[in-house]
Amino acid sequence: MELGQIKGGKTMEETKQQTKVYCIPDDAAWDRVLASRAALQAALDAFAAGLRQLGSYAKRLAEAGGIKKAPNPLSPASSAD
Numbered sequence: 001m002e003l004g005q006i007k008g009g010k011t012m013e014e015t016k017q018q019t020k021v022y023c024i025p026d027d028a029a030w031d032r033v034l035a036s037r038a039a040l041q042a043a044l045d046a047f048a049a050g051l052r053q054l055g056s057y058a059k060r061l062a063e064a065g066g067i068k069k070a071p072n073p074l075s076p077a078s079s080a081d
Contacts (some may be wrong), residue, residue, distance in 0.1 A: 024030045055059065064070035 024033060061067065061070050
């Protein structure tokens with residue numbers, strides 16, 4: 001198989017969704033991709049766990065006095081990111 005050719009003999013120009021095809025040049029690069037994906041998944045899992053610890057929005061809003069008394073939930077730190 002030549003560089004720029006996809007399994008089945010098609011070139012990148014002949015494939016659909018060309019924007020979603022990336023060349024991984026060797027096994028070392030593929031290992032880095034897998035390691036990066038694992039690190040991303042671990043970060044997402046930690047983020048999700050942190051959000052779960054906050055509890056439900058409805059419960060926290062009620063604890064803060066309801067929609068009319070609660071502070072604006074969109075702080076500059078959260079909306080600027």
